[in-house]
Amino acid sequence: MKFNSFLFSIMALLMLNSCKSRTEHTFGLADSTFLLDGKPFQIISGEMHYPRVPREAWRDRMKMAKAMGLNTIGTYVFWNLHEPEKDHFDFTGNNDIAEFVRIAKEEGLWVILRPSPYVCAEWEFGGYPYWLQNEKGLVVRSKEKQYLEEYRKYINEVGKQLAGLQVNHGGNILMVQVENEYGSYGSDQEYMKINEQLFKDAGFDGLLSTCDPAKDVKNGYLHGVVPGVNGIDNPQQVKEIVNKYHEGKGPYFIAEWYPAWFDWWGTPHHTVPAKDYSGRLDTALAAGISINMYMFHGGSTRGFMNGANDKDSTPYEPQISSYDYDAPLDEAGNATDKFMQFREVIRKHLPAGQELPDVPAPKPAAALADITFTKSVSVFDLLGTPKVSTHPLTFEDMNQAYGYMLYRTTVPGGTKGWLKIKELRDYGLVFINGKRAGILDRRMDQDSLLVNLPKGQVTLDILVENMGRVNFGPNLLKNKKGITQEVTLNKKVISSWKMYGLPFDQVDNNKITGEVKNSSGPALSYASFDVSKVQDTYLDLRKWGKGMIWVNGHNLGKYWSIGPQQTIYLPAEWLKSGKNEVAVLELIKPEQKVLSSLGKPILNELK
Template sequence: MRKIKYLFILMLFVFAGNIQAQKLQHTFALADSVFLLDGKPFQMISGEMHYPRIPREAWRARMKMAKAMGLNTIGTYVFWNLHEPQKGKFDFQGNNDIAEFVKIAKEEGLWVILRPSPYVCAEWEFGGYPYWLQNEKGLVVRSKEAQYLKEYETYIKEVGKKLAPLQINHGGNILMVQIENEYGSYGSDKDYLAINQKMFKDAGFDGLLYTCDPAPDLVKGHLPGLLPAVNGLDNPKKVKQLIRENHNGKGPFYIAEWYPAWFDWWGTKHHTVPAEQYAGHLDSVLAAGISINMYMFHGGTTRAFMNGANYKDDTPYEPQVSSYDYDAPLDEAGNATPKFMAFREVIEKHLAPGVKLPAVPAAKPAMAIPAIKLNHAAPLLQNLPVAISNKTPLTFEDLQQDYGYVLYRTKIKGSRKGQLLIKGLRDYAVIMVNGKTVGTLDRRLKQDSMNVTLPAGTVTLDILVENLGRINFGKYLLDNKKGITGSVSFNQAEIKGWQMYKLPFAAVNQVKFGGVAKASGVPMLQKGTFSLNTVKDTYFDMSNWGKGVVWINGHNLGRYWRVGPQQTLYVPAEWLKKGINEVVVFDLLKSQSTLTAVDKPILDKLNN
C-alpha cells in the first residue's frame, strides 16, 4: 500500500510538471535591439482590430485575413465602458467576450498585443471611460485622485481575471500589455504612471509592460524602466534614436501605432491615402528590423452610440461617423483592398526563407435588396416613457442615462415671437412646438439659439436632444456631460418647470408600433420586414433620409446623417437570416416609407 501511495504521489508531481511545462511553452523577452521569442529574434508585424467593431461571428474570418496579409500579431484595446456600463455591473459576454477573441487569435496562430488601459481614445465614446464616472463627486480621470484610482483598480482587476492567464508567460498568446495610452499627450506625472504599473501587476499582468506615445510626447508619457513605443513615426533612424534616448541606449524598437490612413467625422470629406504612399515606408521599417502595429489593419464599424468626438478651443465639436472603415487594408466588411495587397507584397519580401503566406480568402459576397416597405410606425411623441420632473433641465448624467436621446418638455405662454436660447447644448436638438418641428440646433455649427413663433394659448415646447458622442481626446475629457447642461430661455427669460423623458434606445423591442404614419418631418420610429432566400453582406442606403439610427434583427447598426460623408450603414451577413428579417429605423428629421439596400458602401458623399 505504501508503494502504491508513493507511486500515486509521483504521478501527481509528473502530471503537475507537465501542466506547468505546457503553460510555459513559450518565452518573450527584450534584448538590446530585438524582441526574443523563445530566445530567438522576433519581429512583430501587427495590425490593430477591435473586437466590438466586428461581429463576434466574424472574428475568426478577420484573423484569417490578418494571417493572409502576413501579420503574425494583432493589437486591441479593451473598452471599460463596454465591460462596466453601470458601476459594479460587468459584462464580458457575447461581443464583449475579449478572452474568447484572444483565444481565437491563438487558434489562428496569431500573437496579441493587449491595450487594456482605462483610457483608449480610439474614436470611441468618452475615450473608453464609462459615463457614470462623471457622477462620482470629485473624480478626475487620468490622475492620482483617490476616487478615480479606486474605480480604475476595480475595473482593471476584473479585466485581469479574464486576460492575465492568457499572457505568454502563463501559456497564452499575449506578448505584451500596454499601460495607460498616449499619456504624454495629456500629462507628465511619472508617479501616476508608476501607479498604473503597480495596478496592472496587482491585476495579474506580470509579463512585459510598455508605454506608447506620439514622438513629440514620448518623453512625457514614458515610465522609465518600461519599454517606450512610439506612435506616428516611421523613419527608422528617428525611431531608433528616440527609443534609445529613453531606454538606456537600447531597444527593441516598436512602432505601436502606424497610420496608413485616418478616420472620418460628420460633415467633412472621407479620408483616403493611396497605398503607394505608405508601402515604401512599411518596407523601410521592416528592413530595419523594427516591429510595427498598423492602426488600423481593420477598423470595422462603431455601432450603436459608441462613437467619440474631438474638440479643441480652436476647432468645432467633431463627432465621428459610425463607419470605422479607416481606409484600412481590410475594409469595413472585412475584404482585402488594394492597400492590403500592396502591404502583403511588402511583407512577403521580409519573410524567412521558405515561408509562404496563406492564400487571400475570397471577398465576401454582397447583395442589393429591393425596396423594403416600412408599414408600421411609432411617432416618438406618442411613445414616451414616464417623465422625470425638475425645475431646471437635467443632464443625461443627472438622469443616470448613458447614450441616446432625452426629450425635454415644458409649457409656456403663446402668442409671442422671440429667441429660444439653450445654453450648454450637447449636442444636437430638434425643436418642436405643439408636436411640430420648427427647427434644429447643432453643436458642430456652434448653434445654440433660434427665433420661434409661438401660437396662441398654452404651448407645449419639446426639445429632443441627442448625445452625438463624448469627447475622446484632450483636456475636455473632464467636461463631457450630455443633454441640456445649462439653462433654456425665451426672450431672455429663463424657462422653469421641465419634464424629461429618457430615450436611451438600448433596444427597440418595447416600442408599440401602429399602422403606416401619416405625419412626416417629426421624430419617428418605423418598422418593416423582408424575406431572404440567401444571406450576404449589404448596405442600407440612408442618403434620402435625415438623421437617425437603424436596427437589424435587434442589432444597432449605428448612426446615419444626411450631411455625410457616410451615407450607408453596413449590414453584416452574420446578422441576417434566411426567411423573415426585421428592420427598425428611428429618424429625427425626414422619415421615408421604404428602405433600400445596395451592394457597395457610400462613404464619400457630402451634403449641405
C-alpha cells in the same frame, strides 16, 4: 505495486513537462529586439477591436490577418462596454474579449493588449463609462482618490479575464500597454507609476509597454518599461527616441503606425494611397522595427459608441458609424489593394522557410429587395414618466448613458423672439405645439433659434441627441450631455421642465403598431423582410435624414444624410434565411417609407 505507482508518477510528470514545453513561451528584451523563446522576434501587428466586429466573424478576420503576414493582433479593452453601470460587469457576447484572445491563439496569432481605462480610439468618452461623471469630485486620468478606486476595480476584473492568457502563463498575450498616449495629456510620472502598479496588482506580471506620439514620449514613458512610439516610421528617429528613454537601447516598437485615418460627419472620407506607405513599411521592417498597424481592420462603431473630437481651436466633430478607416481590410473584412501591397512587403521579411497562406476570397455582397415600412409610431407617443425639475437635467442627472432626451415645458405665447440653449450637447430639434420649428447643431455653434409663438399657452419641446462624448484632449472633463446649462427666451430664463429619457438601448417592435403616416415629429418605423440568400449588404440611407437603424435586434449605428457615409453595413452574420426585422428611428424625415440597399458601400458622398 509501489514500483508501478512510482513509475506512473514519473511518466505523468514527464508528460506534464512535455505539455508545458509545448504551450509555455518566454517573451523578453534584448538590446535591439524582442526575444520569443530566446530568439529574436519582430512584431508585425495589426489593430482590430473586438466590439467593432461581429463575434461570429472574429475568426475570419484573423485568418485575413494571417494571410497579410501579421503575426500579432492589437486591441484596446473598453471600460464602458465592460462596466456600463457602476459595479455591473459584462464580458459576454461581443464583449467576450477572453474568447477573442483565445481565437487569436488558435489562429496562430499573438496579442498586444491595451486595457488602459483611457483608449481614445474614436470611441465614446475615450472608453470611460458615463457614470464616472456622477461621482462628485472624480477626475479621470489623475491621482484623485475616487478615480483610482474605480480604475482599480475595473482593471482587477479585466485581470480576472485576461491575466492568465499572458505568454508567461501559457497564453498568447505578448505585452500589456499601460495607459494610452498619456504624454499628450499630462506629465505626472507618479500617476504613471500608480498605473503600472495597478496593472501588476491585477495580475499583469509579464512585459509592459507604453504608447505615445513621438513628441510626447518624454511625458508619457515609464522608466524600465518598453516605450512605444506613435506616428513616425523613420528607423533612425524611432531608435533615437527609444534609446533616449530606455536606457540607451531597444527594442524598437511603433505602437501605432498609421497607414490610414478616420472620418467625422460633414467632412470628406479620408483615404491614404497604399503606394505612399508600402515603401515606408518596407524600410521599417528592413531595419528590424516592430510595428502595430492602426488600423489593420476598423470595422464599424455601432450603437452609441462613436466618440468626438473637440478642441478649443476647432469645432465639435462627432465621428461616423463606419470605422472603415481606409484600412488594409475594409469594413466588411475584405482585402483591399492596400492589403495586397502590404502583404507583398511583409512577404519579403518573413523568416526563412515561412510561407503566407492564400488570401481568402471576398465575402459576397448584394442588394436586397426594397423594404417597405408598414408600421410606425411617433417618438412623442413613446414617452414614459418624466422627471420634473426647475432647471433642465443632463443625461447624467437622469442616469442615462446615451441616446436622446425630450425636454418639455410650457411658455406663454403671443410673442416672437430668440430661443437660446446655453451649452447644448449636442443636437436639438425644437417643437412648438408638436410642430418642428428648427434644428440646432453644436458642430455649427448653433444654439439660438428665432421662434414665433402662437397665442395662449404653448408647449415647447426640445429633443436632444447625445452625438458622442469627446474622446481626446482636455475636454474629456467637459463631457456631460443634454441641455447642460439653461434655456432662455428673449434672454429670460425658462424654468419648470419635464425630462423624458429615450435611451433607445433596445427597441421593442411590439410598440410600433400604427400605420405609417406623415408627421413633423421623429418616428420609429418597423418592417419585416425576407432573405433567400444570406450575404452582406449595405443599407442605402441617401433619401433618409438622420437617425439609427436596428436589424434583428442589432443596433447597426447612426446615419446622417450630410455624409460622408451614406450606407450602413449589414453583416451577413446578423441576417437570417427567411424572415428578418428592421426598425428605423428617423428624426427629420419621418415620411420616408422605403429602405433600399446596395452591394457596395458609399463612404464619400457629402450633401
